[in-house]
Amino acid sequence: xxxxxxxxxxxxxxxxxxxxxxxxxxxxxxxxxxxxxxxxxxxxxxxxxxxxxxxxxxxxxxxxxxxxxxxxxxxxxxxxxxxxxxxxxxxxxxxxxxxxxxxxxxxxxxxxxxxxxxxxxxxxxxxxxxxxxxxxxxxxxxxxxxxxxxxxxxxxxxxxxxxxxxxxxxxxxxxxxxxxxxxxxxxxxxxxxxxxxxxxxxxxxxxxxxxxxxxxxxxxxxxxxxxxxxxxxxx
Amino acid sequence: xxxxxxxxxxxxxxxxxxxxxxxxxxxxxxxxxxxxxxxxxxxxxxxxxxxxxxxxxxxxxxxxxxxxxxxxxxxxxxxxxxxxxxxxxxxxxxxxxxxxxxxxxxxxxxxxxxxxxxxxxxxxxxxxxxxxxxxxxxxxxxxxxxxxxxxxxxxxxxxxxxxxxxxxxxxxxxxxxxxxxxxxxxxxxxxxxxxxxxxxxxxxxxxxxxxxxxxxxxxxxxxxxxxxxxxxxxxxxxxxxxxxxxxxxxxxxxxxxxxxxx
Amino acid sequence: xxxxxxxxxxxxxxxxxxxxxxxxxxxxxxxxxxxxxxxxxxxxxxxxxxxxxxxxxxxxxxxxxxxxxxxxxxxxxxxxxxxxxxxxxxxxxxxxxxxxxxxxxxxxxxxxxxxxxxxxxxxxxxxxxxxxxxxxxxxxxxxxxxxxxxxxxxxxxxxxxxxxxxxxxxxxxxxxxxxxxxxxxxxxxxxxxxxxxxxxxxxxxxxxxxxxxxxxxxxxxxxxxxxxxxxxxxxxxxxxxxxxxxxxxxxxxxxxxxxxxxxxxxxxxxxxxx
Numbered sequence: 001x002x003x004x005x006x007x008x009x010x011x012x013x014x015x016x017x018x019x020x021x022x023x024x025x026x027x028x029x030x031x032x033x034x035x036x037x038x039x040x041x042x043x044x045x046x047x048x049x050x051x052x053x054x055x056x057x058x059x060x061x062x063x064x065x066x067x068x069x070x071x072x073x074x075x076x077x078x079x080x081x082x083x084x085x086x087x088x089x090x091x092x093x094x095x096x097x098x099x100x101x102x103x104x105x106x107x108x109x110x111x112x113x114x115x116x117x118x119x120x121x122x123x124x125x126x127x128x129x130x131x132x133x134x135x136x137x138x139x140x141x142x143x144x145x146x147x148x149x150x151x152x153x154x155x156x157x158x159x160x161x162x163x164x165x166x167x168x169x170x171x172x173x174x175x176x177x178x179x180x181x182x183x184x185x186x187x188x189x190x191x192x193x194x195x196x197x198x199x200x201x202x203x204x205x206x207x208x209x210x211x212x213x214x215x216x217x218x219x220x221x222x223x224x225x226x227x228x229x230x231x232x233x234x235x
Numbered sequence: 236x237x238x239x240x241x242x243x244x245x246x247x248x249x250x251x252x253x254x255x256x257x258x259x260x261x262x263x264x265x266x267x268x269x270x271x272x273x274x275x276x277x278x279x280x281x282x283x284x285x286x287x288x289x290x291x292x293x294x295x296x297x298x299x300x301x302x303x304x305x306x307x308x309x310x311x312x313x314x315x316x317x318x319x320x321x322x323x324x325x326x327x328x329x330x331x332x333x334x335x336x337x338x339x340x341x342x343x344x345x346x347x348x349x350x351x352x353x354x355x356x357x358x359x360x361x362x363x364x365x366x367x368x369x370x371x372x373x374x375x376x377x378x379x380x381x382x383x384x385x386x387x388x389x390x391x392x393x394x395x396x397x398x399x400x401x402x403x404x405x406x407x408x409x410x411x412x413x414x415x416x417x418x419x420x421x422x423x424x425x426x427x428x429x430x431x432x433x434x435x436x437x438x439x440x441x442x443x444x445x446x447x448x449x450x451x452x453x454x455x456x457x458x459x460x461x462x463x464x465x466x467x468x469x470x471x472x473x474x475x476x477x478x479x480x481x482x483x484x485x486x487x488x489x490x491x492x493x494x495x496x497x
Numbered sequence: 498x499x500x501x502x503x504x505x506x507x508x509x510x511x512x513x514x515x516x517x518x519x520x521x522x523x524x525x526x527x528x529x530x531x532x533x534x535x536x537x538x539x540x541x542x543x544x545x546x547x548x549x550x551x552x553x554x555x556x557x558x559x560x561x562x563x564x565x566x567x568x569x570x571x572x573x574x575x576x577x578x579x580x581x582x583x584x585x586x587x588x589x590x591x592x593x594x595x596x597x598x599x600x601x602x603x604x605x606x607x608x609x610x611x612x613x614x615x616x617x618x619x620x621x622x623x624x625x626x627x628x629x630x631x632x633x634x635x636x637x638x639x640x641x642x643x644x645x646x647x648x649x650x651x652x653x654x655x656x657x658x659x660x661x662x663x664x665x666x667x668x669x670x671x672x673x674x675x676x677x678x679x680x681x682x683x684x685x686x687x688x689x690x691x692x693x694x695x696x697x698x699x700x701x702x703x704x705x706x707x708x709x710x711x712x713x714x715x716x717x718x719x720x721x722x723x724x725x726x727x728x729x730x731x732x733x734x735x736x737x738x739x740x741x742x743x744x745x746x747x748x749x750x751x752x753x754x755x756x757x758x759x760x761x762x763x764x765x766x767x768x769x770x771x
Contacts, residue, residue, distance in 0.1 A: 087572030087732055095732075097573055098527060098558060133335040135306055137351045137399070138324050147347065151338040179527075179558035182541075197677025198536045199702030233381035234338045 003202050010206025011213075021183075026214070029187040032100050032174070033167040036107035037115075040163055044112045045156065048119025049145045053127050063120065069113035074106075078176030081106040085177065098179040103187070106173040111163035118159035123148045126155075154229040157222050168215055188214075254317045255326050255402035256282045258303075263312035265298050273298050274458035275312065280403065284450030285425065285435045287466065291481060294455040296438045300405050303436075304329045325352050328401035332408040334392035336380040341372055341391055344380045348398045362398070369427070370394035371420070386417025393424050397433075404428055406437035410444065422448050442470065442482075454478045525554035526737045529566070529574035531645055532675045534720070535559035537695035537764050542757050547744050553737050561644030561675060569593060569723075572730035575738040577723045580693075581645035585721045593730075594723035598746055601754050601765040602719045605649060606697060607710040608680075609635075609689035617689070618709050624657035626710040631659050634668045636688035640679050641671025650691045653715065680706075693718050695764035720765070722746075745769075 014022045051063050083089050085097040085105075096102045126148050134144050149156065171189035178185030180194060188211045195204035258280040265273040273295040280286075280303075288296045301307045303314070304327050316322045337344050345363045354362060367373045370390040375383060380391060389409055396404060406425070410418040425435050425448050436453075439445055445452055445466055452469040454461045456477045464474060473479045534540060535557055544555045558568065562579040569577045570593050577594065579585060588594045607626055609617065615635035620626040630637055639661070640647035654661050661669040670688060672679045676696045683690040684704035692700075697708070710716075724742055727735040744750045751767035758764070 086568075087730060089571070092572070092732075098556060130335060130337075132306060132329075132331065136304060136327075136329040137348060139351050143351055147337070154338075179556070181527075181556040181558060184556055194536075196681065197532065197675050198538075199677055199680060199700035201681075201702050203701075232379040234379060 003205065006202035007205035007209060010203050011209035012206075014206060014210060024183065025186055025188055025191050026210070028100060028185070029168070029189075029211075030214075032103045032187060033107060033164065036104045036167050037111055037160060037164050039104070039108045040111035040115050040167075041160055043108070044115030044159070044163070045119050045149055046145065047112075048116040048121075048159075049123045049149050051116070051120045052124035053145055053148065054141065066113050066116045066120070070117050072110065072113065074110055074170040074172035074174075075176065077106050077109050078173035081109065081173065081177045097177065098181060098185060100178070100185060102177040103174040103185060106177045107167040107170070110170060110173060111167050114166060115159045115163045118162060119149075119152075119156060122152050122155045122159065126152045151234075154226045154234055157226050161219060161222055164218065165215065168211070255322065256317055258317075258403070259315045260303070261313045261315075263299070263302055263314065264310050265295075265302060265307065266310045272458055273302065273309075276460055278453070278460055278463065280434065280436070282402075282432070282434050285429050285437070285448050286463075287445040287449035287452045288436060288438045288455065289440070289445060289452050289481070290455035290461075293457075295458040296455050297407055299455065300329070300407055300436070300438060303327070303403075304405050322403075325399040326402045327405065328396035328399040328403075329405045330389070330392050330396050330407070330409050332411050334388045336383075336388060336391065339380060340377055341380050341383070342367065342376040344391060345395055345398060348395045352399050366394045366398055369397065370424070384417070386413050386420060389413060389417065390420055390424065393421060397424075397428060401433060404433050404435045406435065408438050408440070410439075410441070418444070446470065454481070456481075524552060524737070525556055526575040526734050526741055527556045527558060527573070528576045528578055528741075529569045530557050530559045530577075531562045531565060531579045531720075532559045532677070533580070533646070533693045533696045534578065534765075536675075536677050537699040538759065539695070539754070539757055539765060543750075543753050546753050547741065547750070550749075551740055551744065553740060555741065561640075561642045562646075562648070563643030569725050572725065572732060575725055575733045575735075576741055577725060578720065579645055580718055580720045581648050582719055582721060584645075584648070585723060589723060592728065593726055595726050595735075597721050597723045598742065599768050599770060600720045600722045600745060601751075601767045601769075602717060603694045603765050604711065605646070605691055605716040605718050606694050606708045607689060607691050608683070608697060608706050609709045610687045611705045611707050613709060614687070615689070620710055621713065623653050623691075623710055623713045623715050627654060627657045628659060630689055631657075631661065631664070631668075634664075636668050636670060636686055637661070638679050638683040638686070638688040638690040639669060639671045640676065641673045642675070644675075646676060646691065646693060649718070653691070656715065695759075698759045698762050698764055719768075 047066070051059060051066065081102060082097065084091045085094065085102050086092055087097070096105070130148065130151070134147065139147065169189065171193050174185070174187055175190050175193060178187070178190065180186050180190035188207060192204045192207045192211070195207065260276055260278050260280070263273060263276040264271065276299065288299070290296055298307070302309050305322060306329070313320070316326065337347055339347065342363050345366050346359050349359045349362055367376050370393065372387065372391060372394070375387060380388065383391065393409065410421050413421065422444065425437065428435055437449070449466045451463060451465050453463045454469065454473070454475070454477070461475045461477050462469075462473065469478065470482060473482060536559070540557050544557070548554055558565070558574065560568065562581045562584065565574075565577060565579050566584055566588055568574055569588070577585070577588065578600070585594070585597050589597050607617070607623065609615070615630045615633035617626040617629045620629060639650060665671055670682070670686070672682050674682070676692055677700065679690055680692060680696070680700055681702055682688070684702060684706050689709070722742055722745060724735065724738040725733045727733050746769040751769055754765050754767040755763065
């Protein structure tokens with residue numbers, strides 16, 4: 001296929017020439033996705049840990065809900081956030097539709113259940129190991145959650161990575177709430193969708209290759225961190 | 236409780252809270268899965284002497300230890316700690332046969348324990364140092380706790396328990412998987428705790444260890460306390476036929492008396 | 498202590514996020530647009546000229562005509578630029594739009610494999626071409642997305658006296674996607690499809706597809722522009738929107754549209770009333 005070699009050339013050209021529009025798109029992609037994952041961690045880590053550690057009414061229902069939300073189609077999230085942020089919606093006064101903030105909100109909703117569900121599993125395993133010790137020490141509930149999250153931090157990197165992968169790759173949600181506006185809300189995935197619609201398949205695939213490259217770089221960095229933690233028996 | 240005791244030097248008394256004593260145990264019973272595992276224990280724990288809890292496997296020693304520590308709830312019976320129904324914070328510390336260490340450095344494990352015990356941040360540095368010295372772990376302070384040798388891990392677990400400045404220290408076969416040298420280090424720490432006024436109760440199967448560190452032996456069989464005797468007399472002239480059989484290494488058949496009666 | 502640090506971190510994050518959302522530059526309008534104008538690259542040439550002249554930034558949300566109208570009804574745009582005359586006029590009649598203006602036109606074409614399995618090349622009218630395709634059972638890719646192009650296509654089928662919905666899933670393939678995606682599908686499965694000429698000329702993945710029917714007056718494609726009515730949507734930037742419309746319909750704007758070429762071909766023909 002000629003398109004494949006053309007895609008590699010396109011990808012290489014984009015990187016080599018450091019095209020400013022292209023760098024802007026990458027920068028926005030990273031900013032939106034990393035911010036969304038960060039916020040999703042702030043929500044998902046304590047929520048997942050609470051589901052793992054505490055017994056409270058509705059815990060099972062909440063666990064099932066979180067697990068089910070993991071499979072939420074991005075388009076559904078995008079549509080929901082659109083209806084909330086639309087001028088005709090309840091949060092229209094915030095004027096957030098078609099801004100990077102709207103994209104961050106949508107991706108946070110997409111990613112938080114993944115991080116919460118994976119955190120619940122990781123923390124439940126560690127809690128079983130630490131349970132007697134922490135009870136013997138008379139650890140408080142908050143102290144227990146903090147201890148478990150901190151000690152599971154390298155395992156939880158995997159959860160954050162899973163969330164990062166989903167956010168970085170999805171196009172359905174950010175397209176609807178961001179609008180793929182040039183220089184404002186255009187990110188890697190929506191740019192790929194646009195170039196595909198224009199029939200510029202090589203350029204679209206080239207952008208895809210760059211996306212994969214960035215994903216590989218982020219994954220290697222975090223996995224390297226985790227590997228060194230494993231050597232220290234911290235993971 | 237003298238908060239800063241350890242901060243000064245290892246030679247200073249580790250604890251001394253008279254309000255904890257005496258510990259009275261009345262009719263303590265624990266049943267699970269239709270079996271009575273601990274059957275109506277009545278005894279009193281007094282400050283001072285080191286007590287070895289001995290008895291064959293399945294006698295209920297570990298469950299008794301966990302009941303005293305409050306880690307499991309009794310099916311029946313009461314415990315009183317200086318008149319209170321619950322021990323105060325940090326008054327009882329436990330060390331398990333296989334130490335559970337956090338995925339952190341040696342020093343961070345101690346710091347975490349002190350933080351949990353409510354020690355202020357600005358005091359923790361000095362107390363971590365003192366505890367490291369006590370456990371002869373200074374050179375390993377920055378090492379990940381989980382890569383230490385078995386002996387080092389158990390020393391860490393023991394000084395971490397001592398960080399609570401407890402009145403009562405409960406040890407569940409602390410040297411079961413350790414070599415003689417590591418065992419000696421642990422026994423040194425037990426003697427040290429005793430010297431500082433901490434009541435130590437340890438489960439052990441090692442007759443030599445009981446003779447080295449324990450002042451008396453509490454002998455359990457089939458969920459009951461059969462006798463509590465000074466160590467020398469326990470091994471020379473045990474009062475019960477069960478203890479005699481145990482000391483001679485004869486097979487002790489579980490007496491069905493405790494179960495069949497119900 | 499730990500709690501306050503977490504709270505601080507959370508605050509910083511939200512501060513960053515909302516700083517990102519609230520831009521100091523408020524001098525922009527949002528145009529809810531059909532896709533063909535974006536996919537053909539027209540906006541890339543047109544809008545910078547307007548922004549240079551007025552300092553007003555134009556943010557284009559390019560979706561199908563149906564969705565663009567829906568979004569505009571939700572007040573999520575200041576200007577509507579689409580190509581479905583009946584729907585546009587209804588939009589104004591219902592009070593959502595101030596007034597509708599013709600901006601430009603081009604035409605639709607029917608494209609298909611060069612081999613032309615149904616033999617429609619040279620058919621004079623779209624109606625006979627579609628009938629020939631239906632009779633041959635040759636694959637035809639439809640947008641199926643309620644867009645302006647889709648509405649036009651359905652009108653042509655009706656004009657030809659054929660209801661293709663019964664054949665949906667056999668030779669009649671509804672992609673439910675944009676023009677570009679539908680063209681990709683058509684090229685991939687050797688199907689005929691109808692597209693606006695601008696998107697076709699600019700399309701980069703033609704494969705061995707080519708125009709098989711063109712020139713029928715029934716294939717006329719008129720683009721209209723409407724400012725969203727501030728009486729329905731008090732939040733719209735009515736003044737900025739009017740500035741954009743005025744420029745688009747002015748000599749300058751119309752010349753800029755006429756000047757846009759791809760591969761030497763003119764894509765849009767301005768026809769604003771003087």
